[in-house]
Every structure is written in structure tokens, then in C-alpha cells.
Amino acid sequence: MAVTPGPDVGTDLSSPLIMNRRTFITAGSASLGALTLGSTAAVADSTGRFVVDRTSLRTESDLEIVHELEPVDLLVVRATADRLDRSGAAYAPDRQLAVDRYRPTAVAGLESSAPARDLTDFQWDKRDQGVPEAHEITRGEGTRVAIIDSGIAADHPDLDGQVDLDLSRNFAPDEYGVGEPYGGTHGTHVAGIVAATDDGSGVVGSAPGADLVDLRVFGAALESRDRGDLPPAYWRETYMGDVMAAIVYAAEIGCDVANLSLGWTWEMRMDGWGKFWGTVHQRVGRYARRQGMVHTHASGNWGESLQFNRDETDSSETAGGLTTSATGPVGFDPETGTYDEPPHSPSTYTTHGVGAIDLAAPGGKGGEFTHDNVLNAIALPQFDDDGTYLGADYGHAWFAGTSMAAPQVAGAAALVASANPRYNANQVANALTRTAEIPEEYDRKYYGRGYLDTLAAVRD
Template sequence: MSRLTRRTFLTVSGGLLGGAAAGTTVTAAERTDRFVVDTSGLSREDVESGAFDVVHDLSAVDLAVVEGRAGDVKKVTRSFESDVELRLGLPEMVDAAPESATDEPGYEYQWDKQEQHIPEVHEISRGEGTRVAIVDSGVAAGHPDLERAVNRDLSRNFTGDGYGAGGPFGGDHGTHVAGIVAADDRNEAGVVGTAPDAEIVDCRVFSAEGGASFGDILAAIVHSAEVGCDVANLSLGAYPVSRKELGSFYGKSLNRTMTYANAAGTLLVVSAGNDGADLQHDGNLISLPNEGAQALAVSGTGPIGFGWDAGDAEAPAYAPAFYTNYGTNAIDLAAPGGNADEGAIGSDDVPWHLDLVYSTVAEPVYDEDEETVVDVEYGYGWKAGTSMAAPQVAGAAALVKSVDPNANANQVESKLARTAEVPDGYDKTYYGSGFVDPLAAVRR
């Protein structure tokens, strides 16, 4: 492998913080000026008569997201809750003239694609004819590895921060996720995506100021279904949420929305979270949205010692990552999300970051007042978390849909489940149906 610069190491070392992977699991804070309203039994006139602003009209699922005072909402209905706000590097490249996926300069770092035999998968399907929504912090549509994939016309900014869609305005997390799904494997640069011919729809729910409102996420799911996305990837979540308190209302609203999307043909692939928690035995707690109805919840796996000598700590690519959530009936599939030798994290002596997932990144450049984006810097970098595992499955789902265009969301999920296997010697609670196998899925 090519030698990495000091700058490269510093940019990737922030991918893991405090012994837990950054990215998927976040905390939730109630909003006092914004609410999710159950509009069942209310007429449009009832909703429009209220002394508040309708931010998202989700009449397809009998919900609305409104902004105003709680007292004014209460005059229209008592079936509402405060919206919740979720809070959640450039390596040296090898000069090459690639003619196939295995010749892309960054492929040598992509243990995840190597483990899934992605170049061989591409001989059968490249995800052509499919559409994948990335519900996240924004996708850099101008990135050299993504510019051919992102449908700017269908992309939406749900945050209201004024920066629009098709850019990494809420951070580079969404760009990294999108690259895992659909990075161009024929542009003689960068990395390989699982389904490089799939179309990407950027549904940005994280604002430039940080945070993603639960109501915006619901709106993004509805939009994904309405524009005909075959898959929606949600590498986000909140845990723990009490089932008895906010979890009751939000669980009902989320289930309604996710069921609507699934019925419309949109498979919802969701990261399971990075708390190292047993979701099956955590009392009256719930993890959202991965424990919502119709969610295909994905745990994370990864190697220890990819391209370096990890000694006794060495582990294969399908080993459960130290941070991943798990639990019987809580996990549907496992996929590569990156791993690490916890004792080596931050060390200058070993390239522990090679065990993370390598993909596209982008960073907005602001003017002197830090108010206007004047440019975007594109590159590649490492991250880890179930955030990176979910898009591996979303990409695999696009491949299956491409091979069988008439398959509905449940049939696509079923094929992924039937072709996955739990590795010998590992606990099923980390895998659900097993470790995702795109090659077996497109061959069946």
C-alpha cells in the first residue's frame, strides 16, 4: 500500500472518538417551537386555520410538521408532540490508468468491496435503472466520483437553512455514505461504489448549524417514496428513547411513515447504532428509526489488521465491530462498517485507520463571514460506524432491484436475507439473517 502522509492520518483519526464510532448514534433534544402533529380526523381547513406555519404537509401519512407555539397547536388538536432535534482528509492517491473496478486507485484500501467481491458482482449488475435516496447530511453532487450519479432535480433540502441540496452543507457524512453506494468505478480516480450505475437522490436533513429534526426525517422518507426511490438509506438515529414517553408518539408516527414508504416500493435501510447495546434486552427503550416498522436494520462489521500486523487482535472483515448495536430480532443484516483495535486507536505507530471504511468526502468552504458557501473541497477519507454498514446493504438492494425490476421492497429484502449467512463461530445476535452477500443475491 502507498505511504500515507501525516495530514492524511490526522484527518482520519477523528473518525473514532472516545472509544465509540462517531456518526450514527446521536442524542435528541426537544424543540419548543416546532411540533409533529397527527392530522388523522382533521380536515385541511382545520390544519390551515391554526396560528402556526406548516413546514411539511405529510397528508399522505396523516401527519404535519408545524412551527409556532404549543398553545396554538393545542387549539386545533391534542394529538401532537414536540419535534426532536437529533445531534450527531485527503489521502495520497496512487497514479494509475484504471480500466476496471480493481484498477481504481482507492480500491486497494477498500477491504469492504473486496470482501463483497464487488468487481465480480458488476459483471452481473451495476445497479442500473435504480434510484437510492440518501437521507443524511447532504451529498456533494460535484464530487468527481458522484457527479454522474446525483439527481439534483429530485434532491431536496428539508432543513430550511437556505443552502439547498446537492452539497455537503451538514457535513461530509452523507457524501461518504453516498460514495459507498454509488462511487464511479470507471473514472480513473477514487473509489468503487457497490452500485455505481444507481441514481442518487440527496435528501438533506442535517443543517449547516448541526442537528436534524425528526419531522424533517419523516418528510424525507415520504419524499423518497413519492419520487420513486427503490431504496432509502438512513445512516442516522436516536438512542435511547423511552417507549413510554416520546417513543410512543414518535414510534407510531414513524411506523406509519415507514409503512407508507415500504408499500410504495421503497426499501428503508437503517443503521443499527453505535452504542454497543443489546437492543433486545434494554428494557422500555427504543432506538429510532432502526426499530421502526419495515426498517431493515444493519449492524456493523470490520477487520482488525487490514494491511498491517495486528498480532493477536487480528479479526476478519465479517467480525462484529466493537461499537455495533446488536440483538435478536433487532438486527436484520450485518455489513462492513469498519472496526478498530481499541488499544491502537490514535496511535502513530500503526495504521489502525485502514480498518475503517474508505470513501468519498467533501467539505464546504465559506466566505470570510462564514455565511456563504463559495466552494467545496472534494477528497477521500476513512470513517467507521453502522453509518457505513447501512449503505453497503442499500447498494446491495439496488443491485437486486436492478436484476429483478419487478421485485417489491419486501421481495428485495427477502432475497438479501436468504442469501446472507451467519459466519461460523459467531453469535447470530450480531447478524440477523447474516452477513450481506451481494454476489449471491444477484446470482439467485
């Protein structure tokens, strides 16, 4: 495996990555490397789980209800197809989503006892977006952002006090709770991009004044996937019904924004359930917007166009959502702040397509040069052989993916909502798209309405 060193701090980066429980690892003395984390969801039919139009049911008495999406007249149930057919119910099998294409590129690390230090010089994404200047106007105070993901490490030093645990919920098919990275580090990294604290150490998020809500949809796998020298990854499948329930709940509790770094695609139109699932996505997406909630989506990391793919559906089709492609620099130098190629240049892995993408945002280039990816907080869960959660190892890492681009938009939306408390969801989204521009030298298919300009949107 190629090793990409982090910043030179006079230490031996050839050592293996060693982290103890609750150890705080700082990037700089322990670079966790460049990981390309794909959020593409491979979809398969579930067994025994269905999403049902509640208005079509004559009785619910013999159904096991998993989630009740009351505002949109939907249920997620365990039942048999025969039972639902006899009742005349309108339904579709729930769809299982499995995180796919977790594509690491490089890692370098070592054990560290050094105190945390300011890492914002490495955050080209925040510098490019004018986030420090935007914070002179607002830090996102008074807003609430749901992170629908693998779980947030609420007591990571960069997220301490940022997560509302009372409102947080577990929608995953397991018995673990919230406020910990039970499903792996992905959700913590995403949460940090949105709202990591600006306390002078570690990293900063776009909207550090916002409150986060941990809505975990990916379950915990007690055994790490074998990924060689890379940090372990813990997650299990989720279901589309879990994701839809989390969106509805986020809207019900008054979230201003929900981020879903969960790009998915499947041949829904070909399997006979397309019309029903289309209705589900329309109801949920429109309800969220009516409640005043912007929802941001990762487009996926498989590098293909969604524009002409008429046989499949994807995460861009949830009504009212902002689907985000990824960009990143080449040759970023944190000491000088210069690049060989600008941060708005498209990433090769990003899914794209006119009509499918709403905005482009910094997600990292995805190559082996660490600094061209997105630096933020991570937390690696630990379990014993009996499945007891033992805590997490905290640190920072460079990731790349549309999973990192979507929360840039979510954080910007929180800033706009904070600066304009009377705005509804459409007005917040319009401010983001109105101030975005397509770079002259690049193709519109990568950008939708344009490249996110956080500072311009806040000033708009």
C-alpha cells in the same frame, strides 16, 4: 494524537493536512486517516415544532406548516401546544436530533497535487462482498437511491453525474440547497459507498449504475467543531419530523432504496409521547414499503444491546426498515488482500441485539489501523464569515461506523432491484436476508438474519 500513516508512497506523512478549495486529495498520497464516525443521535424536545395527525385537526388555518406528509396524513408544524390542545389535535413535540459521538481515532495527511489513481485495492469491503463479480450481472442500472444525510458533494470526481439534482431536496432547518456537503462530509462518504463511479480512478460504490438523490436533513453550522488536527466537521441539528418527511418524499418520487445512517435512541416510552411516535414510525415505514422502497438504517455506535432495552425506542423500530450492525477486519493488507481476522467479525462499537438487528455489513473495525476501516469519498465544506458557501475540499478517507455499514446494504438492495425489476420492496429485502448467513464462530445478536452477501443476493 496518534498518527496512522496511509499507504507508503515515499512522502512525509508527518506534515499537517492542508487542502485548498476544490483540491482533489488522493488517498495514498494524502491519507485522511481513520475516523470513527458515530451516527448516534442525541434527542431532545423541540420548542414550537410538533408532528400532528392531520385527520384530528378541525382547521389548519393558523398553523405554520413546515412539512406536509400527505400520503400518511401527518403534518410537521410550528405552533403552540395550547393551540393544538384547543383543536383537539393528536400530536407530539417534534424531536431534535443532534449528531453525537463523532469519535476520531487517527489522521495523517498532506497537501497533494498528484492525479487521482485507482484506490479499489484498499476497499476490502467491496472485495469481501463480491461487488466486482456482481457488476458482471448488474451495476444497479435503472434504480434510484435516496441518501438522507448531511448532503452530497455532487461534483466530487467519484460522484460526478451520479446525483439527480432535480429530485434532490433540502429538509434541513436552513436556507442552503442540495448537491453540496453543506452539513459536512458524512453524507458524501455514505453516498460513495452506495454509488461511487467505476471509472478506473478513486473508489467504487456497490451500485455505480444507480442514480442518487440528495435529501439533506442535517443543517449547516458555519463554525467547525474544534477537533484538534482532524478535518473540520460542519453540521447542525435536525428534527425527527424532517427525517420522516424525507422518507415519505423519497417513496413518493419512486426511490427503490433510502439510506438513513442516522442511528438514534430516546426514552420515548417514558415521556408520554410513545404511542403517538410509534404510530408515526409505523405509518411512514409501511408507506415506504407499499411504494416499493427499501429503507436501510444504521443501528448506532454505542456498543450496547437494544434487545432488553424496553424503555427506549431506536431507529430499528421504523416499520419495514433493515437495521444494520457493523463488522470489520483486523490487519487488512491491501497488497495481499489478507487479514488477521475476517471482515465479518463484529466491530466493538456496534449496537446489537436479537430482534433489533436485521443484517450485519462491513462498517470498519474502528481501531487505529487505517486500512481496517472503510475507504470512500469525502468533501469538507468551506464558509466565509458571512455564511456564504465557498465550495468544498475533495478527497478520500477511512471512516468506521454503522453509518458505513447501512449503505452497504442500500447498495446491495439497489443491485437486487436492478437485477429483478419486477421485485417489490419485500422481495428485495427478502433476497438480502435470505442469502445472508450467521458466521458459525460468532453470536447471532450481532447479525440478525446474517452477514450481508451482496453477490449471493444478486445471484439469488
